[in-house]
Structure formats: C-alpha cells, structure tokens
Amino acid sequence: MAPVRPLKRRPRPARRWAGTLVAIVLLALMLSPVYGMVSASVQPAGRSQPGSWLLSDADPGGYVTALHDQGGALVTSLVVSLGTAALSLALSAPAAYALTLSPVPGAGPFLFAVLFLQAVPGISVANALHGFYADTGLLDSYLGLILADSTAGVPFAILVLRTAMGAVPRELVEAARLDGAGHRRVFLSLMLPLSMNALVTAGVFAFLFAWGDTLFALTLTTGDAVRPVTVSLFDYLGAHSTRWNATMATAVLASLPAAVLVVVAQRHITTGPACGATH
Amino acid sequence: MRSARLRAPDTEGRLRVQPAAAVRARRRDTVVRAAFLTPAAVYLLLFLGRPLVDNIEASLRESTATTLLRGRAPFTGPDNHVRLLASDEFWRAAAITGLYTAGSLVAQFTAGLALALFFHRRFPLGRLVRSLMLLPWLMPLVATGTAWRWMLDADDGVVNEALRALHLVTSDVPWLTGTQEALWSVVLVNTWVGIPFNTALLYTGLQAIPPQTDEAAQLDGAGPVRRFRFITWPQLRPTAAVVLVLGVIYTLRAPDVVLALTGGGPAGATQTLAVLAFEQAYTQYEFGRAAATGNVLVLVSLVLALIHLSALRRARRL
Numbered sequence: 054m055a056p057v058r059p060l061k062r063r064p065r066p067a068r069r070w071a072g073t074l075v076a077i078v079l080l081a082l083m084l085s086p087v088y089g090m091v092s093a094s095v096q097p098a099g100r101s102q103p104g105s106w107l108l109s110d111a112d113p114g115g116y117v118t119a120l121h122d123q124g125g126a127l128v129t130s131l132v133v134s135l136g137t138a139a140l141s142l143a144l145s146a147p148a149a150y151a152l153t154l155s156p157v158p159g160a161g162p163f164l165f166a167v168l169f170l171q172a173v174p175g176i177s178v179a180n181a182l183h184g185f186y187a188d189t190g191l192l193d194s195y196l197g198l199i200l201a202d203s204t205a206g207v208p209f210a211i212l213v214l215r216t217a218m219g220a221v222p223r224e225l226v227e228a229a230r231l232d233g234a235g236h237r238r239v240f241l242s243l244m245l246p247l248s249m250n251a252l253v254t255a256g257v258f259a260f261l262f263a264w265g266d267t268l269f270a271l272t273l274t275t276g277d278a279v280r281p282v283t284v285s286l287f288d289y290l291g292a293h294s295t296r297w298n299a300t301m302a303t304a305v306l307a308s309l310p311a312a313v314l315v316v317v318a319q320r321h322i323t324t325g326p327a328c329g330a331t332h
Numbered sequence: 333m334r335s336a337r338l339r340a341p342d343t344e345g346r347l348r349v350q351p352a353a354a355v356r357a358r359r360r361d362t363v364v365r366a367a368f369l370t371p372a373a374v375y376l377l378l379f380l381g382r383p384l385v386d387n388i389e390a391s392l393r394e395s396t397a398t399t400l401l402r403g404r405a406p407f408t409g410p411d412n413h414v415r416l417l418a419s420d421e422f423w424r425a426a427a428i429t430g431l432y433t434a435g436s437l438v439a440q441f442t443a444g445l446a447l448a449l450f451f452h453r454r455f456p457l458g459r460l461v462r463s464l465m466l467l468p469w470l471m472p473l474v475a476t477g478t479a480w481r482w483m484l485d486a487d488d489g490v491v492n493e494a495l496r497a498l499h500l501v502t503s504d505v506p507w508l509t510g511t512q513e514a515l516w517s518v519v520l521v522n523t524w525v526g527i528p529f530n531t532a533l534l535y536t537g538l539q540a541i542p543p544q545t546d547e548a549a550q551l552d553g554a555g556p557v558r559r560f561r562f563i564t565w566p567q568l569r570p571t572a573a574v575v576l577v578l579g580v581i582y583t584l585r586a587p588d589v590v591l592a593l594t595g596g597g598p599a600g601a602t603q604t605l606a607v608l609a610f611e612q613a614y615t616q617y618e619f620g621r622a623a624a625t626g627n628v629l630v631l632v633s634l635v636l637a638l639i640h641l642s643a644l645r646r647a648r649r650l
Binding site: 069070071072073075076077079080083084086087089090093143144145147148150151152154159160163165166167168169170171172173174175176177178179180181182184185200201203204207208211235236237240261264265267268271282283286287289290297300301303304305307308311312314315316319320322323324326327 | 361364365366368369371372373375376379380381382383384386387390447450451453454455456457458459460461462463464465466467468469470471472473474475476477478479480481482483490524527528529532533536581584585586587588591592606609610613614619622623626627629630633634636637640641
C-alpha cells in the first residue's frame with residue numbers, strides 16, 4: 054500500500070515569506086492615516102495648511118509646543134490610567150474568582166448585569182455622575198476620574214479574568230481546599246499567579262480605555278486643575294486652531310501608549326479582545 | 333480563615349442528616365464567597381447603577397441651565413420623552429444612527445473577515461503584524477478624529493490631493509462639509525476603527541475550528557470557496573454574531589469619532605443619537621431632554637445585551 058501523502062505540506066519558505074510581504078502591504082495601507090498624523094506633526098509651524106505626505110524637512114517645533122502646553126495633561130492621563138488599571142484589577146479579580154465557584158448566590162444575574170453595563174453608553178451616565186460628584190466633592194479630582202473610567206475597565210476585566218480562572222484545573226483548587234486552605238489563600242497563592250497573563254491583559258485594556266476616554270474627562274472636570282490629554286486635544290479641535298503641527302503632535306503623543314503597547318505587549322493585545330468578548 | 337472541608341455532592345431530593353457544625357461551616361463558606369463579589373458589585377451599583385437611576389429621574393424633570401442655578405427642577409413626568417419622540421430632530425438622529433451603524437458594520441465586518449482569513453494562513457511575523465493592526469482600535473478616538481480631519485480637509489487634505497493626482501476627481505470633494513459626504517466620512521473613519529477588532533475576534537474564531545473536516549473536504553476535492561461556505565462559515569457563525577453585536581454596541585456607545593470629525597455637522601447631517609444627547613446637554617443645556625435621549629440609548633443597549641447573551645450561549649454550545 055502506498056503511503057498516504059500528507060495533506061497540507063508546509064509551504065516552501067519562499068511562499069511563506071510571500072504571505073509576510075502581503076501582510077506588510079496591508080499593514081501599510083491600514084496604518085497610512087497614522088503615518089499622515091506623524092508627518093503632519095513634524096511640519097514647520099509656518100505652514101499652516103495641511104501639507105504633503107513627504108517627510109521632507111522634519112521640524113520638531115510642533116512637539117516643542119505640544120510638550121510645553123500639554124506635558125501636564127500627559128502626566129495627568131498617565132496617573133489616571135494607571136490608577137484605573139489598578140482599581141479595575143483590584144475590584145474584578147475577587148469577583149471573577151467568586152464567579153468561578155459554583156454555586157454563588159446571584160452569579161447569573163450579576164453576569165448579565167456586567168454584560169448590560171458594558172453596553173451602556175457613557176453619555177447616559179456622565180451627566181448623572183456629574184451631579185453625584187458635585188455633591189461628594191469628586192469633581193476635578195484624580196480619584197473621581199479613576200472611579201468613572203473604571204466603569205469600562207471593571208466589566209471587561211471581570212469577563213477576562215473569569216475565563217482565565219475558570220480554566221484553572223478544579224483538582225488543583227480542590228486539593229488546596231482539602232489541605233485546609235481557605236478561599237483567601239486559594240485566591241491569593243493559587244488563582245492570582247496562575248492567571249497572571251489574564252491580569253496583565255485586563256490591566257492593559259483598562260489602562261487604554263481610561264487613556265482614550267474623552268467623555269468623562271470633559272464632563273467631570275471644570276478647569277485646568279485635572280485635565281487629561283484627550284480634553285486638550287478636543288479643545289484644540291474646538292478652537293479650530295491653525296497650528297496643525299502642534300495639534301497633530303499632541304495627537305501623536307496621545308496615541309503613544311497604544312503604539313508602545315501593540316509592540317511590547319503583543320500577546321496580550323492580540324488575545325485581549327477575544328477573551329473579553331466571547332466567553 | 334479556615335472553612336469547611338470538601339463535602340460529598342448531594343443527590344437531589346434526598347434529605348441528609350448533617351451535623352450542625354457542617355451546616356454552619358457551609359453557611360460561612362457562602363458568606364465568604366459573597367464577600368469576594370461584594371466590592372465589585374457595590375462599585376458597579378454606585379458608579380453605573382445609580383447614575384442610570386439618576387438619569388431616569390432627571391429625565392422626568394424640566395432641568396435646564398436656569399433651573400440649575402435656581403435649585404430644584406420642577407417635576408414634569410413623561411413630558412421630556414413625549415416631546416423628544418415628537419421632535420423631528422430625534423427621528424432624524426435615529427435614522428442617521430441606523431445608517432451610520434449599518435454602514436460601518438457591513439464594511440468593517442467584511443474587511444475584518446477577509447483579513448482574518450488571510451492571517452489564518454501561517455507566515456513569519458504574523459503575530460507582530462496582527463498586533464500592529466490593532467493600533468487604530470486602541471488609539472484614543474479623539475486622536476483618530478484629529479488625524480482624519482487633517483487628511484480629509486477639503487482644500488488641502490492629502491486624500492483630495494491623492495485623488496487629484498490619480499485624476500479620479502476634478503474638483504475637491506467636501507468630505508467633512510458636504511451634507512452627503514460627511515456621513516460617508518464618519519462611516520469610513522468608524523470602519524477604520526472597527527476593522528482591527530473584527531479581525532482579532534474572527535481570527536480567534538477561525539483558530540478554534542478543528543481542521544479535520546476542512547482537510548477531509550479538501551481530500552474530496554472541494555475548492556476553497558465551497559469549503560468556506562459549507563464548513564468554515566457554519567462553524568464561524570456564532571463568533572460572527574458576537575462580533576456584530578459588539579460592533580453595534582461600540583458604534584452606539586462612542587460619540588467621540590463624530591464629535592472630533594464633524595461635531596455632528598454640517599447642519600446636523602452626522603448627528604447620531606449619542607451626539608444628540610451630548611449636544612442637548614453641553615450646548616443647549618437641556619439636561620432633562622438629554623437624559624431622555626440617554627434613556628433611549630440605555631434601552632437599546634439593554635436589548636443589545638440580551639442579544640449578546642444569547643449569541644454567547646449559542647457560541648458556547650457549539
């Protein structure tokens with residue numbers, strides 16, 4: 054009997070690299086607006102009208118202006134986003150652990166509530182939150198923005214972490230319980246280390262949600278005391294400034310964390326959307 | 333904190349006599365579990381649940397900039413909702429929202445599926461490229477709006493420049509200032525934002541499909557189109573449903589793209605419901621009316637969450 058020819062043979066290296074080549078072309082097409090943004094940000098200030106595609110005479114003037122005007126806003130964004138990532142994880146991890154233990158009273162309704170709250174538009178709660186903040190003194194505070202921005206991070210993190218903790222073999226948990234470990238022990242020394250990847254993923258996304266938020270930042274701040282970079286950018290646009298290079302430099306700086314994370318945290322970035330959405 | 337040891341599972345319907353200590357221990361166990369859920373539950377109730385209720389309350393009052401200054405807004409019952417539903421502005425915004433959402437979804441899903449199928453073939457650096465592709469989705473929407481506003485500028489934007497160079501247009505296209513073109517432009521930009529997300533989710537869905545059936549069909553001589561139609565697509569459909577629901581949720585949720593690009597203009601041509609709620613609150617100071625619009629959006633998201641849940645259930649059963 055003749056040996057069965059293996060089905061999909063590995064394509065020859067040349068063919069595999071052809072795939073990479075096409076991928077790079079597609080990527081260039083997809084990221085061309087980003088390139089446009091960068092090229093506009095390094096044009097001389099004198100040229101007020103949008104210029105060309107070419108990076109002919111790069112001029113850092115836009116960045117000098119942007120950093121001078123928006124340096125503080127960038128720091129504010131960073132503080133708020135890091136705070137949001139930390140708070141989202143601190144609240145979600147225990148909840149996700151509880152949801153993996155069955156039966157928990159109210160787990161079903163709780164999960165549906167999380168799905169529903171994920172879908173609620175910020176605009177529907179922002180105004181009401183403003184009233185609540187005005188009464189409690191949370192307006193114009195880092196804590197206020199962190200608490201508001203976590204409304205996106207917490208539901209997402211619960212969904213991601215529940216999936217990860219649900220995948221931890223039950224035998225491990227049961228063995229630990231038999232040895233007399235309480236829930237707190239199991240959670241701290243078994244569940245958290247084993248779902249480290251998911252924790253990073255959830256944290257990265259909570260950070261990015263907070264970093265990109267404009268609506269809460271606009272609604273819950275009144276002046277320049279606490280002012281994230283998204284608000285600065287929004288004001289730039291409203292003023293319809295002709296200083297394109299400074300505006301675009303600010304847009305580039307505002308996109309920097311996302312750009313860094315897609316390179317540094319590849320694995321977390323590529324798996325994040327799926328584990329937060331489909332389990 | 334020590335808690336109860338493992339217990340044998342109860343067989344249903346049969347009463348078992350248990351020592352009081354065991355009952356106490358089990359009750360304590362339940363309390364501990366609930367304690368793990370409590371912080372997140374309290375937070376969500378305070379910062380999402382309560383504002384939702386407050387929003388309903390605000391929508392039942394005549395609250396404007398004047399009443400804000402004078403204190404308590406008078407109670408007007410369903411008046412805001414009645415006036416909202418009777419206004420042309422609302423129905424036009426609803427229609428624009430429908431067009432904007434449908435247009436973005438069809439485009440981003442189609443492109444996302446094509447890209448997911450392409451990345452499904454393995455090649456070097458695949459993950460790096462897939463990761464970089466997510467950038468448009470992860471950038472702040474305001475930055476996205478800024479970049480595209482510069483590119484689509486009618487007089488000297490690079491898009492018109494490129495079209496002119498290719499002799500595709502004779503005069504400048506008013507991408508952001510024409511009533512027809514502006515809606516196309518926001519759909520285009522929202523599509524650009526959504527493609528990476530669709531690609532990522534559909535790619536994951538494709539990876540989860542066991543390859544054996546596809547290989548068997550290949551042996552039987554089925555071509556790629558037939559294999560996709562009869563083998564891949566039926567197995568990808570549950571994922572596709574989830575992706576589409578999420579696409580609607582994200583599109584409805586964020587007015588940022590439209591606000592940064594066109595501000596809802598020209599002459600309200602790109603005023604979606606979320607943008608309308610924003611305008612009512614921040615430019616007209618009609619807080620009661622804005623709350624009513626917000627309620628409509630919440631109702632829609634409740635329906636979407638139900639669809640999302642059933643899509644998830646279907647996806648998991650397969």
